[in-house]
Amino acid sequence: MIFDPPILALLLTSGITAAVWLAAAGFAVRLLRHWDIRSGSGRQIRLERQTYLVATALKIVMVAQMAALALFVHNADRMAILFTGAMCALGTLNVNEWGMPAFLAQMGMFLAAAIWLLVNRADEMGRDYPHTRAKYALLLAFAPLALAAAALQWLYFLNLDPNVITSCCSKLFTPEGAGVQADLSAMDPRAALALLFGGSGLLAALAAWPRAGRWPRVAAGILAALYFTGAVAAIISAVAPYVYETPNHHCPFCLLKPQYGFIGYLLYLPLFVATALLLGTGLLAALGTPASLRDAQPAFMRRVGCIAAILYVSFAAVALYAIMRSHLILIG
Amino acid sequence: MRRWLGRQLHLVDFTLGALMRRKGRNFMLLTVYTLVIFMLASVMFLGSALRHEAATALKGAPEVTVQNMVMGRHALSPPEWVERLSRIRGARNVHGRLWGYFYDQANGANYTLMVPPPHARDIAVREGETVIGASVARLREVHRTGYLFLLSPAGKLFRLKVARTLPHRSELLSADLVLLSEKDFRTFFNLKPRDGFTDIALAVRNSNEVPTVVNKITRILPGARVITREDVLRTYENVFSWREGIVLAMLAAALVAFAIFAFDKASGLSAEERREIGILKAVGWETSDIIAMKLWEGGIVSAFALVFGVAAAYAHVFLLDAGLLAPVLKGWAVLYPDFSLTPVIDRMQLLTLAFVTVVPFTVATLVPVWKAAITDPDIVMR
Known part of the structure; x- marks a missing residue:
């Protein structure tokens, strides 16, 4: 099964990412031990020069990783035809025990990459590399995730067996069933929609608030993380049935299919990016504003916040459009 | 945002000029790059067209x-x-x-x-x-x-x-x-x-x-x-995906050779290029600007190679019936059907293609690009 072009591309990307990350982690350890911006020693100059290489390599692999999430999901959906019982990406991911963890790790990598890129961007704005230590500490913290994501992907693809009969999404995402998927689909539609629209409105307002200080930004970051799970649950329990126009089908992956106009991508992409942006600005706010970025960093966070607010509003708008267009009456 | 965009536009403008100044060298790189993409894209297009034919043919089969x-x-x-x-x-x-x-x-x-x-x-x-x-x-x-x-x-x-x-x-x-x-x-x-x-x-x-x-x-x-x-459909999907993957895996050797070629090309900076980088740094460009310019250089070459390679592969597979690859992917027989393939390309194929070519190319050229960018201006201009 591994000899499939998209799988080869994904394995190649995850292999390169893991290798670059590992090399960068080694550099990060050296940097955290010896970095001293006030020093003019040869070692410091070498470290400063190497940060250009490491940061550029990381930027490239992280952008590739973020695109790889789309390829991973799209590929899982396409492969559903190869497995008995699979109707969409979910069936493919359930072919072996590594599929779901690999997907979650890939999703984690998307968020981690976005957060790191944001901190890196802020760091590059300052003349004295103000966030360099924090940025490489963050890189070290994410290193286990990067390695786990690559390892899980290899395990998943190497153990794909076309003879396995997998479970279809309509079996897993039923409120009557057991497990996380069943819990996610069992939410009351009224509460789910209140959470979805109320939450996105609140977060959009918080993100776009121009005078937000340090702690409101940190709070927005934490809220964004919480809202992310809430919004996914709301999509599963309320928005998905509206899209499928049947009260019993809750699958979050079937939304990505062409017969539903790829609406899943329009829903998930703004949600993912907005969450990543607020997590990033939350982290930046928690790190504090260095003297060299007294004006630049708050302005940067405001800009990012505005983008996040637009994305939250568009997420809610797409959800509203799906509901308005539907012939299903779930509430009332 | 507008400032950032303006900066990137100026960088692209400068990079295009630099590329045109070294036409011969870049043309050679572009040719090899296009050839690699052409081979990979041909395999992928043919594989998916055959899968599509099988799926269409089976529509009328009994359930x-x-x-x-x-x-x-x-x-x-x-x-x-x-x-x-x-x-x-x-x-x-x-x-x-x-x-x-x-x-x-x-x-x-x-x-x-x-x-x-x-x-x-x-x-x-x-x-x-x-x-x-x-x-x-x-x-x-x-x-x-x-x-x-x-x-x-x-x-x-x-x-x-x-x-x-x-x-x-x-x-x-x-x-x-x-x-x-x-x-x-x-x-x-x-x-x-x-x-x-x-x-x-x-x-x-x-x-x-x-x-x-x-x-x-x-x-x-x-x-x-x-x-x-x-x-039956599943079996066809498996067989053609597998054949396609095997050919691609064999082409991996070509991909590695290409990465080495790209690395070598990027390492061998001419004296003129070194002087150019030195002057740029002397007039105030930063290391990150030079890296960005060089990455733009790679990006532009990649984009052209992708467009040319994909177009050539499209012509090869759908207009010329994949003469170079057909025996490997189609199979053969005394009474072999003579048929034309329906052009089908999906976004995932193009994304996959970009992943297997652009990512290795960019990573392979990164170290030479960085080495060029960190050079002190006084050393190169002396």
């Missing part, structure tokens, strides 16, 4: 086929099975199919002899007549006599009047097809009605019910083999 198995081998299905299967709720159009293979000693080709299904009125055949595929017609030159002569396995010569030849557009399915009436078929292979059928086909009213119907069939006829259309 479920039941075969009798004796000692693990495919055997004739007893006629009473048709009656038993017709009683399954949800199953409709149950009919026994008669088909078989015939090796023609005259030219070493294998034909598929078949009785058209009862509901296919447009290809119904009268006794003593036949409807044949275009390849069979070509091979046996039937246009000269208007008759097809076949020597039956029992050694009897059969003379069948060719009523018509099947259209060329169905050649993928009908290249080796010889359609006969049931009576002629049974006489040709010396089969009596009580011997039964080659297999039994049935349709299912609601496609979601296929697994249920299959379960019922296995309960009624425990020894039978039940094949669904999905099974």
Whole structure:
């Protein structure tokens, strides 16, 4: 099964990412031990020069990783035809025990990459590399995730067996069933929609608030993380049935299919990016504003916040459009 | 944001100028890069076009086929099975199919002899007549006599009047097809009605019910083999994806060679380029600007190579019928259907292609780019 072009591309990307990350982690350890911006020693100059290489390599692999999430999901959906019982990406991911963890790790990598890129961007704005230590500490913290994501992907693809009969999404995402998927689909539609629209409105307002200080930004970051799970649950329990126009089908992956106009991508992409942006600005706010970025960093966070607010509003708008267009009456 | 965009635009502008100043060198890189993408894209396009053809061809196939198995081998299905299967709720159009293979000693080709299904009125055949595929017609030159002569396995010569030849557009399915009436078929292979059928086909009213119907069939006829259309489609998907992947994996050597080539090209900066970087740094460019410029250089070359490579592969596969790759991916036979592929390209193929070419290229050129960027201006300009 591994000899499939998209799988080869994904394995190649995850292999390169893991290798670059590992090399960068080694550099990060050296940097955290010896970095001293006030020093003019040869070692410091070498470290400063190497940060250009490491940061550029990381930027490239992280952008590739973020695109790889789309390829991973799209590929899982396409492969559903190869497995008995699979109707969409979910069936493919359930072919072996590594599929779901690999997907979650890939999703984690998307968020981690976005957060790191944001901190890196802020760091590059300052003349004295103000966030360099924090940025490489963050890189070290994410290193286990990067390695786990690559390892899980290899395990998943190497153990794909076309003879396995997998479970279809309509079996897993039923409120009557057991497990996380069943819990996610069992939410009351009224509460789910209140959470979805109320939450996105609140977060959009918080993100776009121009005078937000340090702690409101940190709070927005934490809220964004919480809202992310809430919004996914709301999509599963309320928005998905509206899209499928049947009260019993809750699958979050079937939304990505062409017969539903790829609406899943329009829903998930703004949600993912907005969450990543607020997590990033939350982290930046928690790190504090260095003297060299007294004006630049708050302005940067405001800009990012505005983008996040637009994305939250568009997420809610797409959800509203799906509901308005539907012939299903779930509430009332 | 606008400042950032403006900066990138200026960088692109400068990079394009720099690329044009070193036309010869960049043209060579672009040619090799395009060639690599052309090879990979050709394999992928051909693979997916073949999968698409298989899927389209199978649209008309019966949802479920039941075969009798004796000692693990495919055997004739007893006629009473048709009656038993017709009683399954949800199953409709149950009919026994008669088909078989015939090796023609005259030219070493294998034909598929078949009785058209009862509901296919447009290809119904009268006794003593036949409807044949275009390849069979070509091979046996039937246009000269208007008759097809076949020597039956029992050694009897059969003379069948060719009523018509099947259209060329169905050649993928009908290249080796010889359609006969049931009576002629049974006489040709010396089969009596009580011997039964080659297999039994049935349709299912609601496609979601296929697994249920299959379960019922296995309960009624425990020894039978039940094949669904999905099974066949899955097998085709697997076979073509696998063939495509194997060829791609073999091309990995070419990809590695290309990465080394790109690394080498990026490392060997000319004295003029070094001086250029030195001057840029001396006039205030930062290391990150030089890296960004060099990455733009790689990006522009990649974009052009992708466009040219994909366009060339498209022409190769869909206009020239993939002359370079067809034997590996299609397979071969004496009576091979001559068919044109329907152009199908999906976004995922292009994304995959970008992943397997642009990412390794960019990573391979990164270290040389960085080395060039960190050089002190006074060293290079001295």
